[in-house]
Amino acid sequence: DFLNALQEIIPAFGASTDDLERCRLYGIVDCGGQHKHIYKRTMLLAEQVKVSKGSPLVACLLEGPSGSGKSAMAASVGIGSDFPYVKIISAESMIGLSESSKCAKIVKVFEDAYKSPLSIVILDDIERLLEYVAIGPRFSNLISQTLLVLLKRLPPKGKKILVIGTTSEVSFLDSIGICDAFSVTYHVPTLKTEDAKKVLQQLRVFSEEDIDAAAEALNDMPIKKIYMVIEMAAQGEQGGGAEAVFSGKEKIKISHFYDCLQDIVRY
Amino acid sequence: DFLNALQEIIPAFGASTDDLERCRLYGIVDCGGQHKHIYKRTMLLAEQVKVSKGSPLVACLLEGPSGSGKSAMAASVGIGSDFPYVKIISAESMIGLSESSKCAKIVKVFEDAYKSPLSIVILDDIERLLEYVAIGPRFSNLISQTLLVLLKRLPPKGKKILVIGTTSEVSFLDSIGICDAFSVTYHVPTLKTEDAKKVLQQLRVFSEEDIDAAAEALNDMPIKKIYMVIEMAAQGEQGGGAEAVFSGKEKIKISHFYDCLQDIVRY
Amino acid sequence: DFLNALQEIIPAFGASTDDLERCRLYGIVDCGGQHKHIYKRTMLLAEQVKVSKGSPLVACLLEGPSGSGKSAMAASVGIGSDFPYVKIISAESMIGLSESSKCAKIVKVFEDAYKSPLSIVILDDIERLLEYVAIGPRFSNLISQTLLVLLKRLPPKGKKILVIGTTSEVSFLDSIGICDAFSVTYHVPTLKTEDAKKVLQQLRVFSEEDIDAAAEALNDMPIKKIYMVIEMAAQGEQGGGAEAVFSGKEKIKISHFYDCLQDIVRY
Amino acid sequence: DFLNALQEIIPAFGASTDDLERCRLYGIVDCGGQHKHIYKRTMLLAEQVKVSKGSPLVACLLEGPSGSGKSAMAASVGIGSDFPYVKIISAESMIGLSESSKCAKIVKVFEDAYKSPLSIVILDDIERLLEYVAIGPRFSNLISQTLLVLLKRLPPKGKKILVIGTTSEVSFLDSIGICDAFSVTYHVPTLKTEDAKKVLQQLRVFSEEDIDAAAEALNDMPIKKIYMVIEMAAQGEQGGGAEAVFSGKEKIKISHFYDCLQDIVRY
Amino acid sequence: DFLNALQEIIPAFGASTDDLERCRLYGIVDCGGQHKHIYKRTMLLAEQVKVSKGSPLVACLLEGPSGSGKSAMAASVGIGSDFPYVKIISAESMIGLSESSKCAKIVKVFEDAYKSPLSIVILDDIERLLEYVAIGPRFSNLISQTLLVLLKRLPPKGKKILVIGTTSEVSFLDSIGICDAFSVTYHVPTLKTEDAKKVLQQLRVFSEEDIDAAAEALNDMPIKKIYMVIEMAAQGEQGGGAEAVFSGKEKIKISHFYDCLQDIVRY
């Protein structure tokens, strides 16, 4: 069936483009049921676009807290699909450009996509594309109008397109009507204790007796912060301990781990 | 009489312009009494413009929730009328243009219309033409002033024009005085259970025993979302099922249909 | 005496300029006592400007609901007076111009007027000249300042000028101090039942027994909407009936008339 | 003594510049004690500037309701003084100019003034110079900053300058700190019944028995509106009566006078 | 010791630059203890800059009501110090310049100062440099950012600088963080009755028996207004009396003095 096992696909990701790969620096570990469910559903949308005659344009939004793995998920779908055109639109490649240049770049990606029979366009970190800032709030209306039109404009006859957006500011996007322009929205969550435990088991940096306490302390953290605190803790109190930990020779001291967690949660 | 049966006209639509046709991608199915009533009344306005001497300019607004079929309705009137000049003004063809270029394009369409004895101009998605965003709110006053004047300016002697506007932000348009510039306003509604049932019966994707439950679940949905959820559900849980469903070999599983509906209503 | 009968003057209007005539598309019918009173008083102001030595500049504002006949009234005074220079300044002829170009055009009309011994300048739809929109509110301060100065600046020695403004946003104009710049302000009202009846009697589109009910239903409507609803109703339910009604062969069916009234009042 | 009788000076006004004269179109009539007091005091300030060594720059503000005679008063002081340089800065001569051009013009007048040993500069209608509008409020900060600096900057050694400002928006000027930049502020009032009576006696347009009633009705009106209502009333109900009234052959009918007053006070 | 008597220094002021001298048009009279204290302390700061190795940049703010003598004080310190570079930055010399030109001028003064081993820079009337207006409030953020950086940026090695700011809008400066950029802030007050009396005694324009009453009436006035009211009163009620008063032949009539005071306090 279409959704062949997630695992098999992953090694193949390496064959894909650099931009997508950079979104998954640590590779992909199992982050729990909800992450898997969203991945599966989004892959189904890609299939729908492919086989359906009535949906030449489908748009899907991945929203959730910062660092929860939305961009990695979107990149994985892009890599996992067999669509000939997969492109990520990200603010990183548009630093310092004027609003209208950004618009032009965004439009260009869509027009390129219209030339391929099947495309995936990833609008990564939409609030950043919109130059959003909470105070005011301020944002580029030029870009938001462009997105609103692009998310509704049908591709030319015979062409099909899946748009995947990611955002950590879903209520802002909602307030400017961009959420409504997506047919489907999925919430990518932080990790619960049990999910965190799974991750820690894979990483093997804690001793058996500490792993439950560590997972408990990591409850409700996004995957990104979990990696950060582990790297900090691995140094040890006086530094110099990381190699020993990651090579498996030593384990992280749980008390120092708690210390580092403090710094992360905002000292 | 003037309003010959709706059915006869529809096949003839194919002879019309591409832009109008693109507004009715799925063709036209019977969406219930209110949709039919509005179509009839708007066609009567077209006749009024044609025969009257005192109303060289009539403006009519179609408002209603996103995806309820307003643009399709306006396009159908344009195609159904026998007016020599029918033009749709849409934000899709003006992406990235400056406010003043948009204004110039809009004015140009009207001036072209003034050259024809009988014209229909469709202002599609007026809030998008105005670059409206709810926060602020912001919008182009340059364009709104232009529309306010164009909606009041009489065509030259002997020329007649029907303007049809569509919007899903009627309260905003009201707040800037644009609603008052339209003589008549019709509300294009979502589909009620009975209307949804009619649509489902035409599509034949549910088994007889599921059709009532499905229609019930679709109560108060715009036609566009009904199509979307059916396409999603037709894939089946593991993908790959769409062809079988649409060719009539299989039916949609009602439980999976409910699942998909969840995603649509905002997971 | 100066104010010779209103009726006599009207036929002579045809000799005047096109712009003024376009403001009175249906000709002028008797709209009731208040309309007549305002016309008479405004004509007296024209006389005052003509004969007085101390009032080289008089400004008079006509305000009232949209479609109540303000522009037609102002045009009628312009046509009815025997002033050598009568000019209407309207947003219709300035679509798409920049604020400063509009200013320049407005100033130009006044400077032209200063060359004539006696002039009437009509500032039609002042809120539209100001690009006013209720949200914000926004408007062109450049233009409002220009009007404030022009409405106070005395013409050169020996020249005299009557300025007539029209607006349906009198409270806005008041809030920016433009009302104070007019010496006199008249309220042009909607039609009461009795006024509406008079109009209907002149048009002869209802049977004798329906005319009172129709007039009652039209209570408190501006003249423009009365014309619109009659044109709509004259088509008949199935269309095609207008000619018969306006040639006097048939009458409007009162029940269909009520239906049409619904659409107008905002369905 | 310095303040020779007001009357003697007046005939000499005709020898002065046009701009100043245009501020006093009807000549000057006696408007009551407060007007006279302010004139006298402002003339004393001119003398102070002339003889003092410590006050090379004095600034005086005349504020009061629209039409109360502030500009006429300032012009009279300018004409009445024997200063070699008297200049009025008014928005009338700057219509349509950009903020910075207006600034440049204002600065130019001051720099010209600095070349004369004794100058009077009249800043007429300061709120208009500032392009003030109550909504917002909006105004030109460029111009307000310029005035704030000019009102404080000392002229070069040996030069002396009196600045007279007029405004009907004193509370606005206060809120932006411009009032504080004037050493002295005088309130130019409307006319009380007794003042109005004096004016009516000079004009002789009412019969003896009506004059008290008329003056009573004019209580608390600015001088400008008094002139306007008298001109209106002089026409008579049917027009054509003005000449007879002003030549003294007829008197104004008090009942018609009341009617006209209605129009003025805002119908 | 360093702070040799204030008096001796004053005559030497005449040798200094014009700009500084213009700040003290009437020369310097003794305004009471607080004024003297501030002068002494600010002179000490100049010494600190000179001798210390750790404080190459010291910034001191003089704040107080308009006309209280802040600019005169700052100029006096500049003149009284023996620093080779003393420069006043004032809005007077920047009328009509754009924000960025003003910035450039300000920066230029500092860069010039960095070339001198010891400099004093006076930022006179900071709110005016910032184009501050209370409504909004509005001000130039470009200039405020420039000041914030300049007030913190250390001069090059071996160079030392004292910055003296003056303002009558200290709470505004505080709200934009400019006060914090000054290490020390002194409040320059209005004159109390006893201070005013001292000033009046030096001027000798009142008779002995009036001087206490006059001083009492001048309680809590800034020095500038005291001078203004005395000049006004010196003219006498009919004008022409100033010379006699200042030459000592006559005294000011206390009743007329009270009258003039009224005009000053806002009539």
Add this chain to the structure above:
Amino acid sequence: DFLNALQEIIPAFGASTDDLERCRLYGIVDCGGQHKHIYKRTMLLAEQVKVSKGSPLVACLLEGPSGSGKSAMAASVGIGSDFPYVKIISAESMIGLSESSKCAKIVKVFEDAYKSPLSIVILDDIERLLEYVAIGPRFSNLISQTLLVLLKRLPPKGKKILVIGTTSEVSFLDSIGICDAFSVTYHVPTLKTEDAKKVLQQLRVFSEEDIDAAAEALNDMPIKKIYMVIEMAAQGEQGGGAEAVFSGKEKIKISHFYDCLQDIVRY
């Protein structure tokens, strides 16, 4: 171990770049435990960046009151690390530049950093880089968007970077989402009595019996203000005493010290 004693490193600082040295004008004295703790932890982050494979980008924010020693701390880490590329981005070197030029300069530093295998970039006084002012508030969204992207963008493969930000407006940075872009945040505090005492003991400007009282009075002061008040007090009441105090010949008089403290705390 990695964090060899703080003391040893300090003398070596002199070998580093001028910009970093200028942040520590007085050299470094022991300011108490919290300062030391933060320094140690930040050095550990530098080590983490160096040895880890999973954290090519780490960002750390130092926040605290003005003058508490944040910039000095960041500079010390830069000097103390052995990273080949250490650069400070400060508003001082960008006075008067446009927003986009500032952006370009900031981006340039990061792109240069990407060329080095190991870099430290110090974003000094982030609120000043953002041209922040509390009223409004106003700030450069162009620059804040640039920082948000740069703080998230991974360096090219094999390159590693530590970003250290400093700010005294942490709640503002939080409100625009910039705090979230830093993995770790440390609060750099004012000095408590005991910390102040340590500093005073090192400086030896008070007699033994005064030192406790002086330290008590300096409780909760940032290190910068402590230095300022001591310099002021060292002059003595009449000036001229600084040299004697700093050479150790005399001590500061505690009463004069209290006086000076008054001026500093806002007189």
